[in-house]
Amino acid sequence: MATELLDESAKGVYVIAATPFTETGAVDFDSVDSLTEFYIDQGVHGMTVLGVMGEAPKLTDSEQTELMQRYLRRIDGRVPVLVGVSNPGIDNLASLSKASMDAGAAGVMIAGISGLKTDEQILGYFDKVMAKLDDATPVCLQDYPPTTTVYFSNGVINKLITDHPRIKMFKHEDCPGHRKLTALRNAPETQGVRRVSILTGNGGLYVPQELKRGADGIMTGFAFIGALVQVYELFKAGKVDEAEDLFDLYLPVIRHEQQIGFGLALRKETLRRFGALSCPLARAPGPAMDGDDIKELDGLFARLREKLQSSGQPVPNGI
């Protein structure tokens, strides 16, 4: 069953799905299924596959396609799915986009590519990209300077939104980025720009501040994704302090996972403890935990359990 297409009203918590591998480095399709059920069970409002956290650049083209199709088939329309399609070649980007939409994706997510320096270059690149995409393909524009080395100014973002009606969502992940978020959120009022959905990243590190500044939700691979769903729901229900109290209980772990690059290993190990995937290995070259890292994680989880219990909050199984 296909989901509805992404539109500007999208909101909530979109989890960036891990790509599970077996001990020998093959894509672990059984774990794709178990991960899907785990994420759905945590109450996520959407999923993003083949993101940076999904190790997409280390997959072959056919693995990318197969993984995307497996996720979509298993999700089966229960939540909308975005597919990360960024690629050094625009033709490759376009063909994966088409395959994704054909398989039932709600839209695609596209970041800038290395080498784009000025506003003109960024605008020119996306003009070329959009010209190759089907008009009916909704797009999430991804801002992630630490990895892409592409810096979007608000002027560029607003112009892209204006020039390309199929941009429905903006993934905000600049840092520091609070003021940028506020200005983008207000741009419909202050500048008459079309309002799009804004989800924020940075591993969830600033969720309460970002929701207060008007973000529509969060898109991250944080392993305790259900906690962010709870935070989001409390916030939406007007229980802002309760939301932040819960968030603060998880903040030591959020901060720990938000170690760029290494966080992938922490997340996959945590997902393994949850029973969501079988093998926590990242594909080479990728991070791996050593004994000290495991002990450190155990310590953080022990503290988390205790704090959750003493606050009357549910404790996730497995940690």
Added chain:
Amino acid sequence: MATELLDESAKGVYVIAATPFTETGAVDFDSVDSLTEFYIDQGVHGMTVLGVMGEAPKLTDSEQTELMQRYLRRIDGRVPVLVGVSNPGIDNLASLSKASMDAGAAGVMIAGISGLKTDEQILGYFDKVMAKLDDATPVCLQDYPPTTTVYFSNGVINKLITDHPRIKMFKHEDCPGHRKLTALRNAPETQGVRRVSILTGNGGLYVPQELKRGADGIMTGFAFIGALVQVYELFKAGKVDEAEDLFDLYLPVIRHEQQIGFGLALRKETLRRFGALSCPLARAPGPAMDGDDIKELDGLFARLREKLQSSGQPVPNGI
């Protein structure tokens, strides 16, 4: 009164001192005095002046010298003082080092300069630097890749420590950097490298993990520096969980301040609220807070007050 020289046994919390300016952008020497008293009052074990957070590159040479002298005069040997002397020119670095030691500094802090890419280039640079410094000048080697764009491997750090006996301290601020810290800490045992003091940065974001991994202390400009002193003292007294409990109360604010670049504005505003300086402005080009930022900070401080009170912890004056 001069302090003792920095040696390998240095430990505790070294605060990176702000450089206060007046409304018109002049160095505010009266606030240097009040900042000094504030920091000392918070129980810091040492101070670092003219660091990145101290806006050193925006001062003239003579302002740098005058500021350093004023701080040293006011501190008057109550705690050891390190002076940041990094400079594009090695002669300038050497002359500020000499002036600092003459004025009573405990040592100088030196980072790599832009353009150093390989281990060979880094080693070559520090050979040149050390050849220009007086033998008796203790050095803290500063690792801060986000700003310097220089990446120190453990091999380089250990070789620098071995080649240059006047390196007494390593300022650890790579991120992710936990495994690096552990390997450096263990290098005396595993590789027979001389043991030096290791203080960690990153705005304090990982203090409990870093202390557990063997760091000797913390060097940061975090405005609530007294809280880190408490955390450190509890940790040293073996009250590890109490230390981490206290740390976690401050973590939302620590995370908020640790927005690279913008954090300077947050810290100066916080110091102003403490009465530690008169005017929170950074020198141009520098960050400044807007109304949303102020409101956000107020909200975080209100929550902090409440959590401290309900935990029976003292609430800092002014927030």
Added chain:
Amino acid sequence: MATELLDESAKGVYVIAATPFTETGAVDFDSVDSLTEFYIDQGVHGMTVLGVMGEAPKLTDSEQTELMQRYLRRIDGRVPVLVGVSNPGIDNLASLSKASMDAGAAGVMIAGISGLKTDEQILGYFDKVMAKLDDATPVCLQDYPPTTTVYFSNGVINKLITDHPRIKMFKHEDCPGHRKLTALRNAPETQGVRRVSILTGNGGLYVPQELKRGADGIMTGFAFIGALVQVYELFKAGKVDEAEDLFDLYLPVIRHEQQIGFGLALRKETLRRFGALSCPLARAPGPAMDGDDIKELDGLFARLREKLQSSGQPVPNGI
């Protein structure tokens, strides 16, 4: 017919082969054949396919494989062929390497990947890569910091050569890099490092100086590749001044092509004029010439023709 495997004695001019596309952006396999004949006809001593200049990252995996196979089939052992196999994922790198060797390649060329900063990280990466490659696969280690952002010190290069006997060639393309070249060339004598072949890049801009410093040859996509073959042969015959005289006639065009990124468009247009390929387009996102660029190229070629004629040198057909 398979060529012999690459070994340390490799020398001469290895051309980096273009990847030709049709007007619609498909790989133009007929032009692969004509390009092959053109390059062979120019007297090249070897060829490198799927290099940066070959737009490899913009091809799909299956296009990469098919292109590599087509080139190898057409070349049919007349000259040794290296295949660029660099990839964000080591498994992908290994499988393209295997396919290339199976199809008759002489070896593979591997660069560092983005994110490798320190010597330790570089050595660790290549350890992982080599562990995945077949022992019998000869490797050319590629140094190209402007594109890879990976900086190899001589210490790292010599250690890689020592640790990994299958490294047979070093592609030198650091800039400025003359002193590095000399030190690498002398390392067998000064440090007892195994002697490998060294070919230089930078579009040929420094060929006479590099040959004098001991390079074994040149690897570049410069379109007038036959001229570099002549320069190389004259140099090898001891006619050093004649070699440099010829080089200097081409230097205005060499310099013009050596505009990083844009040079690809100039080279493909020049190859089109030679009749070596049908359509000069690069795949998106890629550079393209405008009317001013064409006029400028015409002017440079008119001058080249005239200077070649008045020096009694042959004038390439087509320009």
Added chain:
Amino acid sequence: MATELLDESAKGVYVIAATPFTETGAVDFDSVDSLTEFYIDQGVHGMTVLGVMGEAPKLTDSEQTELMQRYLRRIDGRVPVLVGVSNPGIDNLASLSKASMDAGAAGVMIAGISGLKTDEQILGYFDKVMAKLDDATPVCLQDYPPTTTVYFSNGVINKLITDHPRIKMFKHEDCPGHRKLTALRNAPETQGVRRVSILTGNGGLYVPQELKRGADGIMTGFAFIGALVQVYELFKAGKVDEAEDLFDLYLPVIRHEQQIGFGLALRKETLRRFGALSCPLARAPGPAMDGDDIKELDGLFARLREKLQSSGQPVPNGI
């Protein structure tokens, strides 16, 4: 005697003046005088002091001021002088600008500072800078991405020219940058932007192409600056082919000097051979030539002499 202020009609060859040091690393003021006479004697149309090539960041503030004043006093209005005033702090930039104008400079040259990523950030920075400068101070806007890591789009440049009437000149040094140059040159016609002077850099590597595309002249530290003056004059006299013939004779040396970073050592050694300065050393950390480099330079100069002689061109004294 003060020169006239820089205006939009500026043209010709502006040499970037070296900063000479003695063997002990002190500024060599006697050589400032001899360098001045050398440059004037070569027929330069203007001079730029305290540029990147002038090692300005390695001077103390007072050395910068003293050097600037010495140059201005010696030049004594014979040619217009620009002073490089870029600085991490805007107050420092402004005070050096004021001192320079007071001492008789024709204007100041300002580049972006590290950390400026987007068009908005660049425009914001220059707004702050211009607000601190005296209205009467003419400005040359410097574009030099390899060193500054700031990328100016044409949109940004034209907006800066429009917003800030005191910008009189644009120093073009992006690479590849030919198309950018053409678009900037045509902007007065195509977009109604005020016409400013455009001088080009890149060590002179593309001078004929740049003059044909409409550049008003060249600003570089190339040591054979008199040759570029000749090229420029021939070009202006309509002898375009003669200009390019002369340029091509020097191209092997131009290319050799244009090794970013290392070129400084080559230039200072060449200036020493000309008798223009006493000691070729750069201040630490700076490049230095070794025996191979000297031999290589000797070889290039021997060839240059021979080619100049056989072409009936004058041979510079000293090489």
